[in-house]
Amino acid sequence: MTAPRSSTLPRRGFLAGTAASLVLLASASRAGGTTPTQAGLESSLTCQCGCGLTVHSCNHLNCGSSIPLKKEISEQIALGGTEEEILSNFQAKYGEKILSAPTTTGFNLAAWTMPFVGIGLGAAAIGWVLVRWRRGAASRVEPSVATEPRGGDPGSRDRIEAALRDWDARS
Amino acid sequence: MSEIGRLAIVLGFVVALWGIGASVVGALRRDRDLVASGSHAAYAFSALVGIAVAALLTLLLTHDFNVEYVASYSSTTLPTWYTIAALWGGMKGSLLWWTFILAVCNAIVQAQNRAKNRDAMPWVTAVLLSVGAFFLSLLVFVTDPFERLSFTPAEGSDLNPLLQNYWMTIHPPSLYVGFVTTTVPFAFAIAALATGKLGDNWIRTTRRWTIFSWFFLTLGNLFGAAWAYVVLGWGGYWAWDPVENAAFMPWLTSTAFLHSVMIQEKKDMLKVWNMVLVILTFALTIFGTFLTRSGVISSVHSFTQSGMGPFFMGFLLFVLAVSIGLLAWRLPMLKSRNELESVFSREAAFLLNNLVLVGIAFTVFWGTVFPVISEWVRGVKITVGPPFFNRVNAPLALALVLLMGIGPVIAWRRASWQSLKRSFLWPTATGLAVGLASLLLAGGNFYAVVAFSLSAFALTTVWTEFWRGMRVRQAMLGEPAWTALSRLVGKNRRRYGGYVVHVGTAMVFIGIVASSVFKLEKQQGLEPGGTVDIGPYTLRYDGVRTESDPHVDKTLAQVFVTRDGKPVGTLEPEKRFYKRTKQPTTEVAIWSTLGSDLYVVLGSYDPPTKSAVLQVFLNPLMSWMWLGGVVMALGTAICMWPSWSERTATATAGVPAGTRTAS
Numbered sequence: 001m002t003a004p005r006s007s008t009l010p011r012r013g014f015l016a017g018t019a020a021s022l023v024l025l026a027s028a029s030r031a032g033g034t035t036p037t038q039a040g041l042e043s044s045l046t047c048q049c050g051c052g053l054t055v056h057s058c059n060h061l062n063c064g065s066s067i068p069l070k071k072e073i074s075e076q077i078a079l080g081g082t083e084e085e086i087l088s089n090f091q092a093k094y095g096e097k098i099l100s101a102p103t104t105t106g107f108n109l110a111a112w113t114m115p116f117v118g119i120g121l122g123a124a125a126i127g128w129v130l131v132r133w134r135r136g137a138a139s140r141v142e143p144s145v146a147t148e149p150r151g152g153d154p155g156s157r158d159r160i161e162a163a164l165r166d167w168d169a170r171s
Numbered sequence: 172m173s174e175i176g177r178l179a180i181v182l183g184f185v186v187a188l189w190g191i192g193a194s195v196v197g198a199l200r201r202d203r204d205l206v207a208s209g210s211h212a213a214y215a216f217s218a219l220v221g222i223a224v225a226a227l228l229t230l231l232l233t234h235d236f237n238v239e240y241v242a243s244y245s246s247t248t249l250p251t252w253y254t255i256a257a258l259w260g261g262m263k264g265s266l267l268w269w270t271f272i273l274a275v276c277n278a279i280v281q282a283q284n285r286a287k288n289r290d291a292m293p294w295v296t297a298v299l300l301s302v303g304a305f306f307l308s309l310l311v312f313v314t315d316p317f318e319r320l321s322f323t324p325a326e327g328s329d330l331n332p333l334l335q336n337y338w339m340t341i342h343p344p345s346l347y348v349g350f351v352t353t354t355v356p357f358a359f360a361i362a363a364l365a366t367g368k369l370g371d372n373w374i375r376t377t378r379r380w381t382i383f384s385w386f387f388l389t390l391g392n393l394f395g396a397a398w399a400y401v402v403l404g405w406g407g408y409w410a411w412d413p414v415e416n417a418a419f420m421p422w423l424t425s426t427a428f429l430h431s432v433m434i435q436e437k438k439d440m441l442k443v444w445n446m447v448l449v450i451l452t453f454a455l456t457i458f459g460t461f462l463t464r465s466g467v468i469s470s471v472h473s474f475t476q477s478g479m480g481p482f483f484m485g486f487l488l489f490v491l492a493v494s495i496g497l498l499a500w501r502l503p504m505l506k507s508r509n510e511l512e513s514v515f516s517r518e519a520a521f522l523l524n525n526l527v528l529v530g531i532a533f534t535v536f537w538g539t540v541f542p543v544i545s546e547w548v549r550g551v552k553i554t555v556g557p558p559f560f561n562r563v564n565a566p567l568a569l570a571l572v573l574l575m576g577i578g579p580v581i582a583w584r585r586a587s588w589q590s591l592k593r594s595f596l597w598p599t600a601t602g603l604a605v606g607l608a609s610l611l612l613a614g615g616n617f618y619a620v621v622a623f624s625l626s627a628f629a630l631t632t633v634w635t636e637f638w639r640g641m642r643v644r645q646a647m648l649g650e651p652a653w654t655a656l657s658r659l660v661g662k663n664r665r666r667y668g669g670y671v672v673h674v675g676t677a678m679v680f681i682g683i684v685a686s687s688v689f690k691l692e693k694q695q696g697l698e699p700g701g702t703v704d705i706g707p708y709t710l711r712y713d714g715v716r717t718e719s720d721p722h723v724d725k726t727l728a729q730v731f732v733t734r735d736g737k738p739v740g741t742l743e744p745e746k747r748f749y750k751r752t753k754q755p756t757t758e759v760a761i762w763s764t765l766g767s768d769l770y771v772v773l774g775s776y777d778p779p780t781k782s783a784v785l786q787v788f789l790n791p792l793m794s795w796m797w798l799g800g801v802v803m804a805l806g807t808a809i810c811m812w813p814s815w816s817e818r819t820a821t822a823t824a825g826v827p828a829g830t831r832t833a834s
Contacts, residue, residue, distance in 0.1 A: 046554045052412050054556060057405040059757070059772060059786060100556035102541065107549055111541045115534035115563050122526045130519060133511035 036083040041073045044087055046100045054100050173238050173317040176226030180267075183219035183274075184311050186212050187304035191297045198293035198365075206293045213281050213296050216303060217274035224271045227264060227316055231257055237323040240264060240316050246327040246751045248722035253330055256340045260330050262464060262479070263316035265343070269460075270306040272344075272351040277303065280355060288376060294362035302354050305486050313482065329751035338398035346391025346418055350456040352384035353421060356428075357453035360446055364497040369442060369504050371435055378432075379811055385429055386807040388422040393679075393800040404757035404772045406692060406788035408796075411560040416539045417459030423532035424452040427525045430578070434518055435507075437583060442505045443498070444525070450494040455532075457487045462539070513585040520578045527571045534563050561687075565618055569625055572680055575673050576602075576629035579636055597635055602628030613689070622684040626677045633670045640667075664809050671806030678799030685792035686768075692788045694774065699781050706789040708762075708769050709733045710742075714781055724748040725758075728773045728783055732762060744773040744785070768793040 042056030048065040051058050055073070058066035076086045090098050102108035190212025197205030227240070231254050236242040244257040244264065253260075259268040277299040284292050310316060356377040363373040395418060396408040409415060428448040434441045465480025498505075511518055538555045545553045580594040606624030613619050637656065644655035660667040695703045697712040704710075713729040726746045732739040742760035749756065762769040767789050774784035 044558065046556055052556075053405060053410055054558075057407060057410070059405050059774065062775075095552070097552040097554050100554055101558035101562070102545075102553055102555060107545065108553065111538070111545075111555060111559065112563070114537050115530065118533045118537075119526065119530035119567075122530060126522050126526055130511055130514055130522070134514070 034082045034084060036077050036081070036086050038070075038074060038077060040083060041077070041086060042070060044083075044100055045069060045073070045090060045098055048094070048098070172226050172229050172233075172235065173319060176223045176230070177315065177317040179219045179223040179226065180307055180310050180317075183216050183223065183270075184304060184307045186215045186219060187300045187307060190216060190300040191304065194293040194297040194300070198290075198297075206296075209293055209296045209300075210281050210285075213277045213300060216300060217278040220267070220271045220274040220303070220307070223267060223316075224258070227267060228255065228258055230317075231255070234327065236325075236327050237319050239318045239320050242320065242324050242327045244328070244330050246329040246722075248720075248751065249327075249330055249335075250722070252337075252340055253335050256334070256343075257330050259343045259347070260334050260339070263310065263314050265347075266306055266310055266314070267316050268344075269347055269351060270303055270310070272347055273299065273303050273306070273354060276352055276355055280358075284376075288372070290366045290368060291359060291362035291373065291376075294365045295358045298358035298361050299354060302358075309479065309482060314479070326751065329749065332747070332749040332752055332754045332756045333402055335749070336398060336402050338394055338401065342391060342394035342398050345387050345394050349384055349386075349388030349391045350418075350421065350459065352380055352387065353425065353449075353453045353456050355380040356384070356449050360449040361494065361497060364446070364494075364501050367501060367504060369501060371439070374432055374435060374445070381425070381429060381432070382807060382811050385422070385425045386804070386811070388418070388425060389800070389803055389807070392418055392422055393797070397797065400793075401759055401761070402756075404759045404786075406690065406770055406772070406786070406790065411535075411538070411557050413462050413539050414459070416535045417455075417462045420532045420535050421452050421455040421459065423528050423535070424448055424455060427528040427532075428452060430521045430528075431525050434521055438510075438518060439507050440510075440518070442507050443502065446498055446505065448525075448529075450491075450498070454487060454490055454494075457483060457490060461487060515581065515586045515591065517578060517581050517583045517586075520574055520581050524571070524574045524578055527567055527574060531564055531567050531571070534567065535560065538563070568680070569618070569621055572622070572625040572629055572677065575676065576625065576632045579670055579673065580632045594632070594635070598628045598631035601631040616688050619684055619688045623681065626681050629677050630674060633673055636670055637667070660809060664812055668806045668809030668811075671809055672803050673806075675799045675801070675803030675806055678795045678802055680799075682792045682794070682796030682799060686790040686796070689791045690788060692786070694784065694786045696782060696784045703785060703787055705769070705787050706767065707735050708739070708789070709736075710769075710771065710785065710787060712783055712785060713741075715776055715783065722750060724750065726773070726776055728771075728776065728785070730760065730771055730785065732769065742769075742771050744771045746773050746776060763794055765794050767791045 039056055043054050045055040047053055047055050047058035047060075047063065047069070049058065049060055049063050051060060051063075055066045055069045060066065072090075073086070076089060081089075087099065091103075096103070102111040104112055190209045192209075193205045193212060194209030196202070197207075197209055230238050230241050231245050232251070234241065234245065234247050240261060240263050244261040245254050249257070257264065259265045277296070280295060280299065281292075284295070288295070359373040359377045363369050392415075395415065399410070400408040425448075428445060431441050431448060432445055435445050461480060461483035464483060513519070538559050541555050542553055545551060576598060577595075580598075582590055586594075602624045605627035606620050609620045609623040613623070637659070640659045641652060641655045644650050644659055645652065648655070650658065691705055693703055693705050695701075697703065699712060699714040702709055702711045709732070711731045711733075713731055715726050715728050718725040718727065724747065727743040728745070730742045730744065732742055739762060742762060744760040745758035747756045747758055748754075757772055760771045762771075770788040770790055772786040772788075774786045776783045
């Protein structure tokens with residue numbers, strides 16, 4: 001079945017407008033740089049006092065971990081280098097557990113990819129299920145019934161009654 | 172008193188075993204007397220666990236420090252409210268409290284179903300008592316809450332100071348109620364599998380329990396966030412700690428179930444998937460309990476030092492083995508007429524919603540256990556902290572909010588282009604307008620702009636649903652606006668209550684995004700009279716005052732606050748020193764408005780110089796989070812409020828069994 005031209009054009013326009021707006025919004029984002037900042041580095045390191053918070057968030061009085069680490073971060077920034085280099089220095093000195101998120105290399109890559117692999121597999125499964133269900137529905141001969149209220153003339157009692165019935169039925 | 176408590180839990184355990192046996196044998200032999208005996212055992216179990224709780228509470232309130240639990244978690248100077256809260260402040264007490272909530276639920280289920288669900292009830296009783304017996308077995312054989320010491324200390328060790336906060340009195344009970352009540356839908360699901368009666372009767376019977384459980388999981392998580400916010404003093408409320416994650420995961424799968432179950436009710440589809448979600452939700456509550464008490468994964472929560480892990484892991488594996496076995500056995504009977512007319516339909520939107528919710532749950536699970544996996548595989552300890560969870564979950568959360576806007580208004584079966592246009596034109600336009608306004612005002616943070624835009628989209632879809640429904644009633648029946656609105660909601664509480672929950676969720680989401688992205692913070696050392704500026708506020712430090720009582724010493728900074736030059740008042744962030752535990756804590760001071768929270772922490776104080784270090788945060792839209800929680804509670808109350816017909820049916824004696832949905 002071919003949709004009437006009059007409904008196709010606004011549809012395309014609507015979709016194009018939506019897509020353009022999303023692109024516009026997306027373009028507003030700024031890519032994160034690698035220039036080190038005190039807060040950024042503090043948030044990338046985990047306090048080792050057992051609080052479970054990042055160095056930035058730990059506010060324990062006289063904390064034996066976060067306070068020296070904050071000092072060390074500012075010293076490293078003063079020495080120069082990128083954020084990655086400074087984090088690498090901390091990793092070499094304190095071990096990988098100092099980093100508040102897994103690295104993106106080697107086995108740790110699994111930490112980052114598995115959620116999306118899982119969701120991707122789930123999406124593929126849903127896609128497969130939807131296709132099967134669509135075939136099941138297509139093989140049935142009974143015509144589909146519109147379940148939407150059609151809007152229309154508010155003065156028409158019959159149509160409003162139908163809309164009201166549909167409204168309750170849709171829930 | 173401890174002997175009474177000990178006797179009660181031992182008898183409770185024996186009674187539970189009898190109840191399980193009587194129920195199962197009674198069901199298999201169709202022996203009504205045995206089934207009734209199982210049901211009576213459930214009541215007796217509840218009474219005995221209640222006696223045990225009363226005994227422990229009495230021991231706490233009478234300061235019987237010869238009892239190890241009382242000596243470890245209370246003191247004579249501990250305020251009464253926190254002495255009561257000590258009941259769930261330690262591991263033994265929390266296990267007893269958990270069992271008590273389950274026992275009460277079991278008694279309610281027995282009373283609700285005394286004249287219906289006759290085939291299912293023996294199995295429901297057996298499952299509920301099995302879970303209860305497991306928890307009680309730990310108290311009887313492994314960790315006795317009534318254990319006596321060989322001596323009587325003159326004073327107790329006191330409750331952990333971090334737990335001495337008003338949220339302590341409501342956060343754990345709320346979360347426990349949420350956790351424990353997932354057992355009821357699970358028990359009915361297992362009963363359905365056991366009896367082979369796999370229609371949607373078990374779903375209708377447990378509908379209100381499911382919503383009730385979800386409601387308390389929601390409250391438990393929000394109360395926990397509020398507790399962290401006011402007690403820990405780091406300006407945040409969620410640190411992705413493993414135990415926080417343990418409370419979040421069942422909420423996600425429970426939310427997925429609340430949506431997918433509608434497809435089963437409307438279209439008789441997704442029977443297997445709904446079973447999986449119910450089993451998964453219950454299993455995740457046990458997994459959470461395992462995390463809290465095993466020490467396998469390091470957490471700031473205090474129960475993790477115990478050796479209870481293997482017991483919970485064993486029970487979890489048993490639950491999964493039995494559930495999966497039953498599910499596999501009944502799989503042929505769970506096949507349903509699955510048909511989908513269009514991918515542009517509510518069914519498809521709910522499937523995607525389930526994918527995202529379960530995807531987030533999997534992400535949280537994966538991030539929580541990955542340190543253990545890494546240690547197994549590489550022998551290297553790593554940390555999976557907030558940056559990981561925030562980065563991976565942020566796009567998923569955005570997708571969820573988008574679906575939250577689409578789901579309610581897209582039609583069942585098939586949505587036409589005309590209906591899509593009619594339903595989404597205004598929400599899309601509003602979302603884009605808010606997105607562009609955010610772009611101009613908020614300065615181009617991608618996630619914030621998209622999050623605000625999608626939230627506006629979702630809120631507008633809810634608004635249009637209410638508006639259009641109300642207008643239809645007004646046009647047809649000539650009702651005034653308020654009458655039309657209240658009758659619209661009253662005629663379909665579940666649907667419109669759900670929409671209100673969506674409004675609350677969007678508000679919470681907006682609060683999370685704004686307070687995370689646009690937070691301002693400053694730390695400054697100040698002499699008396701010194702000032703610090705943040706946003707529109709100026710804070711003047713005027714020294715400290717002190718308070719002391721037998722329990723705690725307090726140092727309260729005097730911080731005079733002005734906003735745009737106009738006086739706001741004096742905030743008093745505190746340092747406390749608890750005398751029994753000899754532990755210092757931080758008590759933040761918060762000036763909260765709808766727009767932002769001014770959050771002040773007394774970092775340190777130097778008595779000789781009277782100087783102090785203040786940490787000051789300006790957290791935008793934090794109130795939206797808490798107000799969103801209130802709106803979610805309101806929406807859930809609307810969903811759960813019994814309709815007139817239900818109340819009439821419940822009140823009418825002699826109604827045939829199985830015709831009512833009284834749970």
